[in-house]
Amino acid sequence: MEFHKLLPLPSLIFMLSVALMFSSSSFAVSEIVQDKFFQCINLNSELYIPFSTAFVTPNNASFSSVLQSTAQNLRCLLPSVAKPELIFTPLVESHVQAAVICAKEVGIQIRIRSGGHDYEGLSYISDLDSPFVIVDLGKLRAISVDIDDNSAWVQAGATIGEVYYRISQKSKTHGFPAGLCTSLGIGGHITGGAYGTMMRKFGLGADNVLDARIVDAEGRILDRQSMGEDLFWAIRGGGGASFGIILSWKIKLVPVPSTVTVFTVPKTLEQGATKILYKWQQVADKLDEDLFIRVIIQTVDAAQKGDRTIQTTYNALFLGGASRLLQFMNQSFPELGLMRKDCTEMSWIQSILYIAGYPSNTPPEVLLQGKSMFKNYFKAKSDFVREPIPEDGLEGLWKRLLEEDSPLMIFNPYGGMMSKISESETPFPHRKGVIYKIQYLTLWQDAGNETASKHTDWIRKLYNYMASYASMFPREAYVNYRDLDLGMNKDGNTSFIQASVWGSKYFKNNFNRLVRIKSKVDPDNFFRHEQSIPPMALTSKRSGTRRIN
Template sequence: MASSNYIMVSFFMVVLWSCCCVLSDNTTTTPEKFYQCICNNSDFSEPFPTAFFTPNDDTFNTILNSTAQNLRCLVPSVPKPELIFTPMTEPHVQAAVICAKQLDIQLRVRSGGHDYEGISYISDMGSPFVVVDLSKLRGINVDVEENTAWAQAGATVGEVYYRISEKSKTLGFPAGLCTSLGVGGHITGGAYGSMMRKFGLGVDNVIDARIANANGTILDRKSMGEDLFWAIRRGGGASFGIILSWKMKLVTVPSTVTCFTVAKTLEEGATKILYKWQQVADKIDDGLFMRVIINVVDKKEVKGERTVQTAYNSVFLGSADTLLQIMNESFPELGLTQKDCTEMSWIESILYIAGYPTNTPPEVLLQGKSQFKNYFKAKSDFVRQPIPETGLEGLWKRLLDEDSPLMIWNPYGGMMANISESETPFPHRKGVIFKIQYLTLWSQPDQELATKHVDWIRKLYNYMTSYASMFPREAYVNYRDLDLGMNKNVNSSSSFAQASVWGNKYFKNNFNRLVQIKTKVDPENFFRHEQSIPVLPPTFTRKRKGKRSNH
């Protein structure tokens, strides 16, 4: 009897949810229309609550907040999506594109939720929008014989690292330091990490991709063509289509790597040591990634007083003995000793640089949880000339005026200087000594508090103008910064001029080529957001065609 009741209930559930896929034409809500359209355009047959979440659902905020890194983007005043859709297969993503076009709904696409301004899950463009959350598309296939791996967009870089290390102790992939980054969006911005000076960026080691374009068609490298494949490798996320998966070329890593963190405060000579670091950071052995994390701490000697601390947080692809020899020759000022160095495997170094406690098992990477959730505002700079000691002293004064400032200086040089600026849309190559990430953090969703901290970081950014790269003042697109400019009139003739302001900072001379490719592959500008690549206005496009026909 119990068995027959179960069969009957199951039958009625199937009938019920099948009926949901043939909703009447009187349906008015966006979620219902979208759900019906997804069912009609794919094999989707799951009950609504398993993949569709509306603001009326108890689980909506849990899903929205699940991978969102910047809590500033989740305060009540920020517009929320009408629906979150979590596709389970590639055809579901295709259907999402088709349905958004049919229903004239804006799409936001989220793989890891680390967009600094939250544009993968919020919108400031004044129209209804739906979030396509790729968190259920996280398959990873590692081929050690071919030295490659396919990873779906929703997988985190930590998961990718773990799956590679599962198959081989001497293979790795040069991508992010933060292990909860979603592979899909991370690589569209560049993907730098601790092996960038040896092997370049993640985008420099991608050899194929699968993408759903503006028509909902799934393309690989061969079918999309080399122009579009060039554009999606650091042309910024969600401008050209929805990344479904990347094929990565794996790199050889040594069985032993060495890590160290050495901190120096102002009282311990931090200013002079950091000035010397600028002379060697991009020229030292390319197997050494030695970043500097700068913050404000309490003085050890004087209670209640604060000072600036510079921490040299490093990974070296080799043994401690070799590292010490390199440091003694090139950077003795830091005073690195044997006891500062810890030898470990490459996968253990991933945990180390990500800030996990010692002896944390690598399996933690499979959880995909962010180690960094705060209210914050970030900005970036690229530095091509050493900042003098007087400039550093002025910087210290400003850091000491802020509650929770953070700066991270990432060294360039090595392979980064050997790859052409136009090889991919990532232009920050030869001549860059290091990149700066500026952050200010706060702990409460208070608007006055947020305004105070944002004003401070903007003033700091203005102070650093004379020390940063010029013409243009370069910026890193994965540290999204809407202060640089936004697309206000996305379909107007002025959109190109508006976007050029921030586009030249992110992409330099590559911006114009990105615009031309965007105009070709997505002429209706379906994939758009506050800093998406714009399309050329029709009049401008006709003029360009006319010029070509005259030759």
């Protein structure tokens, strides 16, 4: 293909200068990939994109800061971890189409990043043995709220905090049931389910999606009508980056009262934490669906100097006033000892800031910053619990938590609407019979391999200990808490049987339907990563009809 016959002279001169810049690098393969990808993007875009506007390569001084800008898990940014050939930031939807077309032509993988919260960093790193580029959707963040229609169109790069803020600017009595952490990119967030403080009232974010726009493996932009109900089903909970690139969601807004109530009540072992938590397990999924009480479990300093103890913190949102909340609590969960002074009434948007951990009196405009407050080396796991853990089981858990430097566990209650929605309604299957979900985390500050091994070994042993108390056949896991310990694809060629090991944990029986849909819409497995949904059979390692020579 003779590009000089297709491009205007200024573009050709610029591309030659880019090629010269690349040629000064010692990485010849990377230079070729970067140059070809850049040229192809412009050939497939209506308007010429200056290189400096949307492309960052390892040769740029800003490369590290851009790569790390939304990444939470520093473990995924170590020097030993493979880095992308370049980072491409689309400015309009058609650029995303071009990225798919060009990745296929050049013969490289793409990783799609909307927020960067993914726990194993699969949106910005790759363990698969092939070069890749990051398609960062951070500049596609338009939000259009239609209160009369009780809906909003939200582009994939917007954070959930931005969505909450824009809704609140239009109405004090509308909201959306999604994540507690406000820096989540909504594009990937909903693909895994998207749970939050209103899940017991309204279900997941994925349960409240009306339409979507995606780029498929052929580079086409599809909406719900043109993609069909099977693919629309798959992208609402089937995990990110298996079926296409989410451009935007049309979400259904839900009613919220003008006044809600929040509280945070800590209880240590010395204050009877074990018995209180045992009772919480018995009532958490049966409380009024307006009430969400999660439990945050950490180690803290004990009264005796030099000792540590366990603290369980009950962090809650109630969709109503404090008086009605206290009535429910006195009837159903008096063991917590909730008092009026523990309760704070506020607006729904203020409760978003409260639950996210912002200091009191923080203005809602902070949600527009879209930055994560959480950056650490960490390893995470998840479980779903269907029977209360007995007190002696909790005591064994406390013993193990006290062995670790910075452990964290969060119990999120189910019940309410979550029990009323069928397991097959969306790919997210963890519904009826689940009392609560557990998130396990261990955090550390040292980048050394020995330190990482120490902490990952600890959390794996804790996970093994919890096996008898978690769901069984399968032992369920939450796909948005990616855990590569459960299994991995190998360079996109994992068999259905191999992938079923982790696929059944994330999706239960819905995994089979996800594989059938994948086989239909992306048979050549273009959209793939370490835990992507595999097609039933691969016809080629890479799809695409043209290549740049």
